[in-house]
Amino acid sequence: MTAEASLPPVIVLVRPQLGENIGKAARAMLNFGLTEMRLVAPRDGWPNPAAGPAASGADVVLADARVFDTVAEAVADCPHVYATTVRKRGVTKPVVTPEQAAGQMRSASGRSAILFGPERSGLETDDVALAREILTVPINPEFGSLNLAQAVILVAYEWSKGEALASPPEVVLDPPAPQEELEGMIAQLDHMLVQANFFFPPDRKPTTQRTLRTLLTKPGWSSQEVRTMRGVLSALAGAKAKRSG
Amino acid sequence: MTAEASLPPVIVLVRPQLGENIGKAARAMLNFGLTEMRLVAPRDGWPNPAAGPAASGADVVLADARVFDTVAEAVADCPHVYATTVRKRGVTKPVVTPEQAAGQMRSASGRSAILFGPERSGLETDDVALAREILTVPINPEFGSLNLAQAVILVAYEWSKGEALASPPEVVLDPPAPQEELEGMIAQLDHMLVQANFFFPPDRKPTTQRTLRTLLTKPGWSSQEVRTMRGVLSALAGAKAKRSG
Numbered sequence: 219m220t221a222e223a224s225l226p227p228v229i230v231l232v233r234p235q236l237g238e239n240i241g242k243a244a245r246a247m248l249n250f251g252l253t254e255m256r257l258v259a260p261r262d263g264w265p266n267p268a269a270g271p272a273a274s275g276a277d278v279v280l281a282d283a284r285v286f287d288t289v290a291e292a293v294a295d296c297p298h299v300y301a302t303t304v305r306k307r308g309v310t311k312p313v314v315t316p317e318q319a320a321g322q323m324r325s326a327s328g329r330s331a332i333l334f335g336p337e338r339s340g341l342e343t344d345d346v347a348l349a350r351e352i353l354t355v356p357i358n359p360e361f362g363s364l365n366l367a368q369a370v371i372l373v374a375y376e377w378s379k380g381e382a383l384a385s386p387p388e389v390v391l392d393p394p395a396p397q398e399e400l401e402g403m404i405a406q407l408d409h410m411l412v413q414a415n416f417f418f419p420p421d422r423k424p425t426t427q428r429t430l431r432t433l434l435t436k437p438g439w440s441s442q443e444v445r446t447m448r449g450v451l452s453a454l455a456g457a458k459a460k461r462s463g
Numbered sequence: 464m465t466a467e468a469s470l471p472p473v474i475v476l477v478r479p480q481l482g483e484n485i486g487k488a489a490r491a492m493l494n495f496g497l498t499e500m501r502l503v504a505p506r507d508g509w510p511n512p513a514a515g516p517a518a519s520g521a522d523v524v525l526a527d528a529r530v531f532d533t534v535a536e537a538v539a540d541c542p543h544v545y546a547t548t549v550r551k552r553g554v555t556k557p558v559v560t561p562e563q564a565a566g567q568m569r570s571a572s573g574r575s576a577i578l579f580g581p582e583r584s585g586l587e588t589d590d591v592a593l594a595r596e597i598l599t600v601p602i603n604p605e606f607g608s609l610n611l612a613q614a615v616i617l618v619a620y621e622w623s624k625g626e627a628l629a630s631p632p633e634v635v636l637d638p639p640a641p642q643e644e645l646e647g648m649i650a651q652l653d654h655m656l657v658q659a660n661f662f663f664p665p666d667r668k669p670t671t672q673r674t675l676r677t678l679l680t681k682p683g684w685s686s687q688e689v690r691t692m693r694g695v696l697s698a699l700a701g702a703k704a705k706r707s708g
Contacts, residue, residue, distance in 0.1 A: 246613065248606045274608050317624075356623070361493045363519050368491065371613055372620055378601065379562075392555065407695070416698040433691060437682035446678060450652070453661040454699050 226251065227323050227330040227377060229370060230292050232258045232345055235337050241272025242367035243334070244279035249371065250378035255283040256292045256331075289333065289345050297328035301341055301349035302369055313352045320376035322351075332373055337366050392440030399444045404434055406451050471496065472568050472575040472622060474615060475537050477503045477590055480582045486517025487612035488579070489524035495619035496626065500528040501537045501576075534578065534590050539643035542573035542683075546586055546594035547614055549607050555677065558597045565621040567596075573638040577618055582611050592673045595639070595680055637685035644689045649679055651696050 229247055234240050234257060244255060257264055264285045273280055286292040293299050300319055301311075314322065323330040333349060335341035346352065355364060355372055364372075394400075408427065417423040439447065474492055479485050479502065489500060502509055509530045518525055531537040538544050545564055546556075559567065568575040578594060580586035591597065600609060600617055609617075639645075653672065662668040684692065 245608060249602055249609055249613075251603045274610075276606060276608070355620075357494055358496045358623075361521065363490060363521070364494060365519075368494075368613070368616055371616070375600075375617055375620075378603075410699060411695065414698040414701065416695065429691060430695070433682075433684065433688050436684070436688075437678075439678065439681070443678050443681075446674060450656065450661065450675070453659040454655060456659065 224324050224326055225329050226254065227332050227373075228254045228256055228293075228296060229374075230256045230258060230289070230331050230333045231260070231366070232289055232292075232333055232341060233261060233336045234334075234366070235261045237262060237266030237268030238272040239337055239366045240266060240283075241269035241274075241276075241280065243370045244269070244273045244276040244283075246367045246371035247374050248276040248279050250374035251381055252374050252377065253279055253282065255279050257283055257285045258289050258292050259287060260285065261336075289348055293331040293333075293348070295329060296331035298323065298326050298330040298351075299349040300330065300332045300351050300353040301346040302332060302334050302353045302355075302373070303341055303346065311346070311349065311352050313354050316353065316355055316373050316376040319351070319353045319373070320379065323377060324380045334366060334369060392442060394438040395441040395444045399441055400435065400439075403444050403448050403451070404431060406448060407434075410451060410455055469569050469571055470574050471499065472577050472618075473499045473501055473538075473541060474619075475501045475503060475534070475576050475578045476505070476611070477534055477537075477578055477586060478506060478581045479579075479611070480506045482507060482511030482513030483517040484582055484611045485511060485528075486514035486519075486521075486525065488615045489514070489518045489521040489528075491612045491616035492619050493521040493524050494616065495623035497619045497622065498524055498527065500524050502528055502530045503534050503537050504532060505530065506581075534593055535642060535646050538576040538578075538593070539646070540574060540641050541576035542639040542641050543568065543571050543575040544594040544642060545575065545577045545596050545598040546591040547577060547579050547598045547600075547618070548586055548591065549599060549602060549609060556591070556594065556597050556681075558599050561598065561600055561618045561621040564596070564598045564618070565625065568622060569625050571638065573641070576642075579611060579614060588673065589669075592676045593642070593680070595683065637687065639683040640686040640689045644686055645680065645684075648689050648693050648696070649676060651693060652679075655696060655700055 229243065229252060231240060231243060240257070240260065247253065247255065260266065264283070265280070269280050270277060300314070332353060333341060333345060335345065353373065355369060357364065407430070411417060417426055474488065474497060476485060476488060485502070485505065492498065492500065505511065509528070510525070514525050515522060577598060578586060578590060580590065598618065600614060602609065652675070656662060662671055
């Protein structure tokens with residue numbers, strides 16, 4: 219049977235060191251609609267006064283964060299556990315990108331959890347052993363230096379793509395003006411260019427006119443934009459008339 | 464035949480405030496293989512001693528960063544300019560996600576530039592007017608709080624994804640003219656319109672100029688087309704001069 223909509227993944231910070239980084243991770247999560255954070259043995263205890271300011275308003279994530287003693291307890295209710303690491307591990311497990319993991323999590327039934335290791339050292343082999351798959355961000359092999367919040371934001375961003383929030387604000391562009399409006403503008407310009415002796419030598423006139431027509435058709439200007447351009451042309455023609463009059 | 468591989472995009476930080484954030488942006492770039500940073504009028508000058516430590520080893524990006532006075536100068540050699548913004552703007556331009564922009568940049572001929580605004584305020588309307596498209600990260604509508612380095616890393620990450628498998632564009636169109644050629648044309652028209660008293664009343668001048676800029680940026684005219692348009696303008700100006708002379 220078709221599963222109900224998949225639940226958003228749980229972000230599990232394993233032995234995080236700095237409260238500031240916990241706050242930044244919370245902000246990164248909430249930016250992309252993730253709200254459930256779990257902390258495994260945070261080094262400086264919990265709550266941590268440095269976390270709030272760094273969260274820049276994502277306090278709801280911190281307020282709801284739950285603390286566990288072990289990774290196993292933190293993910294006890296999650297059938298799908300990913301271990302995030304940028305380094306190769308002596309563990310033989312499937313390796314997926316954030317994009318692939320996001321796809322799996324969206325189609326999975328049951329909760330997914332993503333483990334992130336301590337800032338300095340990353341996840342221990344024992345933590346990784348607990349996961350079903352390894353999540354690796356493909357990174358510049360000569361400069362791999364993702365911090366905790368950056369790793370969290372890339373994973374959250376990929377997950378959000380399949381969600382409702384993941385659409386840019388639609389800007390409805392005005393449709394191109396009807397052809398006759400475009401023709402009016404082209405005729406106006408053409409008339410001015412004849413006055414200005416632009417078409418020289420005369421036998422090149424058809425080719426040059428075609429070039430201009432192509433060029434002025436390319437933009438797909440709206441009716442408003444065509445009116446603006448006609449205003450520009452009128453101003454230029456008017457200035458000319460005034461000066462020569 | 465197949466086109467050469469597209470060049471990596473240029474990251475342009477417009478009026479960045481804190482050196483620390485410039486350093487973090489450099490780190491985010493290098494994580495995903497981007498190395499060319501340009502700075503427009505950094506608030507505290509350049510170099511900035513706070514940038515290095517925050518770059519966590521991405522010093523090569525900072526060392527090669529170039530500084531410009533204006534956005535137009537910073538993107539003068541780039542035919543494809545994206546303005547990054549999380550807010551809706553009173554500017555009617557196409558809006559793309561980081562993923563869509565990455566696809567476009569990979570298949571584009573010519574250099575792409577991505578503008579990022581100051582930390583506090585984001586890009587000004589005038590900065591956005593200069594871009595061909597708006598790049599928006601789809602974000603939690605109830606909590607949109609991306610910092611500079613986070614915005615940079617998401618864009619860099621998306622670009623890095625398809626790097627190995629970039630495929631050439633199906634139809635080879637002439638690429639849009641580099642920004643400086645477009646600027647030259649706009650300046651020429653602007654000068655003519657000042658002569659013609661087009662900007663009236665004077666307090667509407669900035670708005671009208673922005674409208675014209677958007678209108679003339681929309682077509683994506685090639686270098687040849689921009690030259691043709693400049694010939695048209697010169698002819699109209701010349702006719703006027705001749706008549707009034």
